[in-house]
């Protein structure tokens with residue numbers, strides 16, 4: 001129903017999707033003691049049978065670090081090897097999203113991260129646009145992003161996504177596409193699964209890595225590319241009202257790529273208070289188009305993509 005790829009990585013090898021089953025007593029299911037990644041790849045237009053991965057090395061490193069936060073051992077090399085096997089088993093022909101997950105696979109109760117089995121899986125699906133590339137409407141969330149002193153926010157820890165889920169549902173149920181969360185200091189943090197940038201007086205600003213954000217890989221790529229294109233980029237604490245005064249606001253993430261914010265409305269503000277609509281954004285399509293499309297497969301930045309070519313002699317059976 002979701003266009004899942006037929007083969008997954010599960011319990012140490014590639015198997016058919018339908019054969020990858022977990023017990024209802026799986027520890028991670030009860031305690032959120034898992035960490036995941038999300039990788040996009042597109043077929044290489046210049047080489048049939050090849051997939052171009054966006055920053056596979058960085059994604060593998062972050063997942064390996066996330067595993068470390070869970071007291072699980074999973075190296076970047078193991079992750080890349082499993083990704084490689086999944087691609088060879090599936091031979092995708094369309095843009096895909098891979099979802100690796102490291103999790104406490106034990107069947108016992110008691111929340112803990114010691115003396116417990118862990119495992120690692122990957123499944124994939126075909127994925128086009130996660131958010132509308134034309135732009136999304138956002139509201140400020142009533143939920144606050146967690147603090148790094150409560151849980152390791154530099155990892156993509158599954159349990160942390162309850163806040164993202166609450167914020168996203170609150171936004172959608174109140175007529176918006178996305179939520180913008182503040183951090184515990186009341187500064188702009190990020191969206192439900194994306195980092196945020198604003199443009200003020202032609203300068204890019206984004207919450208710094210000490211603002212309880214996830215250190216997004218797309219965020220870093222945008223910063224690097226923007227600087228190399230001559231734009232000034234400032235990483236700092238961003239105030240809520242700055243969003244309302246910005247010339248442009250956009251969200252970045254692996255799933256969302258680079259998505260313009262077309263409208264922004266503060267929660268519970270009086271009708272007379274200013275809200276923001278992205279007319280300035282719409283008036284500069286060439287610049288925005290350039291940034292969005294450069295998120296994946298950019299010719300100017302060959303080191304951000306990695307090519308995986310399935311070999312004829314792959315074995316994906318148990």
Ligand SMILES: Cc1ncc(COP(=O)(O)O)c(C=O)c1O
Nearest residue numbers: 193194195214216217218253254
């Ligand atoms: C909470 C959160 N913030 C930001 C991002 C963007 O990170 P990246 O660009 O690495 O996908 C994501 C997505 O992974 C996320 O889940």
